[in-house]
Amino acid sequence: MSRTISPLVPAFLLLLCLGLQLANGSVTDTIGPGQSLTTSETIVSAKGKFELGFFSPGNSTRNYVGIWYKKDSNRTVVWVANRERPFPNSSAVLTLNPDGNLVISGGRMEYTVANTSAGRDTYAMLLDTGNLRVTKRVSGVVLWQSFEHPTDTVLPGMNVSDFTTGWSLTSWKSTEDPAPGPFTLHLGSWNKLLRGSWKELFVMKGSEIYWSSALIGRLADILVIVGESVTWRSKYTDEMLRMVLDASGQLRLLSWAEVDRSWHLLPSPKCGAYALCGDYSICSETTDRGCDCLPGFKQVVAEGIKSSGRGCVRKIDLKCGNYTKFFPLSQVDWPSNPNKLDISDSVECMSACSTNCSCIAYAYDHRNHDCLVWEGPLLNVKQLSEDDGYGNDFYLKLDPSELSTKGHKNAKVAGLLWAAIIPTISLALVFSLFVYCVRRKKELKENGDDLLLLDLSMTIESNSSELTESIRHGNSRRGEVKMPLFSFASVSAATDNFSDANKLGEGGFGPVYKMQKSARY
Structure with a gap:
């Protein structure tokens, strides 16, 4: 008796095949034990910020494993796994082998990226921070991470330096060659000779100090010292920022702008570039x-x-x-x-x-x-x-003449200043004296005694008494006898505006007038 095949079976098999294809072609952030990535495959972090895979810089045919920004069409690389051991052909693969080690292999070449020897209970995951981790599946213990093995770039969330382990950053050899270049960035107290235990950034070219700077300006706003490490401030951990030690030895801080989808250099200290002004x-x-x-x-x-x-x-x-x-x-x-x-x-x-x-x-x-x-x-x-x-x-x-010249110049400047100040002060004093005299004259004119209210007998008696007292003490100078002072208005009123009817005569000191009878005497 023949059996009939249900028409649902072929449909199920078709859906299963499509599902397997979708599973193989889907984007993942993980490499499991025994899994590999070829030169044409990548993994992407959960939110799509970073991508890991093989790349060839510039026109090179050499293959490197690296991490770059997913949204950046120029593939700005922030980490390189095998910068000293590029693979010459496209048959290379990245594998998390059964021993728990992350290995690049191709032909007769093999390079171990992470040696954990933790067995099959491991997996490698690319995080949205740009950090690649090899972790134990059950316990969650991190066995290895790329953040502890940086190349030329520091990302938010990365501990920029651990003073106890001698952390450093190394530039690329050139813009198209990820091999280690001559410049290394350190953050610590290399120069106890100069600043004791103070922390600062310094770049070395070979064995010589090439450039150094304290944590100032924008860097001081972004980086913070926590115990024996320096890390990014939390408010910047979600931003697309990167600090790069470029092939010329300059430390650059860049920020991603969505407007033009490109990187922009952030302002750094004005004197941040090494030897910016040249010798002396x-x-x-x-x-x-x-x-x-x-x-x-x-x-x-x-x-x-x-x-x-x-x-x-x-x-x-x-x-x-x-x-x-x-x-x-x-x-x-x-x-x-x-x-x-x-x-x-x-x-x-x-x-x-x-x-x-x-x-x-x-x-x-x-x-x-x-x-x-x-x-x-x-x-x-x-x-x-x-x-x-x-x-x-x-x-x-x-040379001593340089110092004397500077002293002469300073003296000359001081002389010019005094030459300008002294006349100004003199003019101010003369003007003040003039104003004082005018005001004093006005006060004397306005504030004299009223002649019409004068008690002449009292005045004469007082003056005679003063004169007699002066003679008694043998001092009869005129200046010591007080004479009454009258306002012009009262004198004019007392003489009927200097009327000729009141004029008594005229002598060497001018005309003499008599007072009106209404005046008190």
């Missing part, structure tokens, strides 16, 4: 001018054009011996690459630089009692604001 220059964080020559120096002129970026040269060359003086600069960030002398006294430190023909500047660190001297070109000198706690004193060696 000073960069000011507090003025619009920015770059200026150090005292005793002038701008380099090339082809008749002055350029602040070319640096400065001495106006007068130094003479070897005790023919030099020091010009003090305050509230500055010291130049790069000082030498430390085994001297713990500021006077001895000055003397050591003064007698050393190669020494061009010195500073004494009172915090750590260290003597610092500079012998090469002065680079990266910064003038800080008065309230900046990183400011230091710095002493620049100059």
Whole structure:
């Protein structure tokens, strides 16, 4: 007896096949044990912020595993797994093997990205922070994460530095080569020589300090020190920000703008770029001018054009011996690459630089009692604001004539100021005296006694008494006898407006009038 096949079976098998295809083609954020990613496959974080897969920078045919921003069509890479071991062909795969290790393999090459040896109870997941984690499935313990192995980029949520483990960031070799470049970024207290236990950013080129800066400006607003680590402030963890140490050694902070779907460089401290002003220059964080020559120096002129970026040269060359003086600069960030002398006294430190023909500047660190001297070109000198706690004193060696010239210039300026001030004060005094005299004359005119109310007998008696008293004491000068003072209005009224009828006569002092009978006497 033959069996009939239900028409629902083919439909079920078709749906099952489609479901398997959709499952294989669906976007996931996880690589399970035994699973692999080929050069044409990727995983995407849960909210679609980041993507992980293979990439080839520029026109290169080399294959790298990296993480980039999903929405950025230019594939801005923020992390590279195998920057020192690129794979030359497209047959490479990324696998979470049964041992729990994350491995890139292709042909005869193999590179271990994460060695956990945790067995099959593991999985790798790409988070929306851009962090790739290898985690134990049951306990949830994080065995390995890309945030602890950064390349050239710091992302929000990443601990920028752990002072106890020697964290660092390394630039790309070039814009199209992810291999480690010559520049490394550190955040800590590398320069206990200079600032004790203070924390700051510093970039090294090989074994030399290339650039350093305190956590100031925008960086101070974004980064915060928590215990022995520096991390992003919580309000920025959801923003599309990245801090990059580029191939030229510059630290750049960039923000994503949805308007034009591109990255924009955020303002950094004015003097943030290393050696921005060139040799023997000073960069000011507090003025619009920015770059200026150090005292005793002038701008380099090339082809008749002055350029602040070319640096400065001495106006007068130094003479070897005790023919030099020091010009003090305050509230500055010291130049790069000082030498430390085994001297713990500021006077001895000055003397050591003064007698050393190669020494061009010195500073004494009172915090750590260290003597610092500079012998090469002065680079990266910064003038800080008065309230900046990183400011230091710095002493620049100059020819004595430079110091006397500066004193002469100051005296000349002071002389000009006094020449302008003294005449102004004199005019003000003369004008004040004139006003006083006018007002006094007016008061005397308006406030004299009324002659019509005068008791003449009392006045004469009083004056006679005063005169007699003066003679008795042997002092009969006229100035000591008080005479009555009358207002012009009362005199005019008493003489009927100086009427001729009241005129008694005329002498050497002018006419004499008699008072009207209505006056009291």
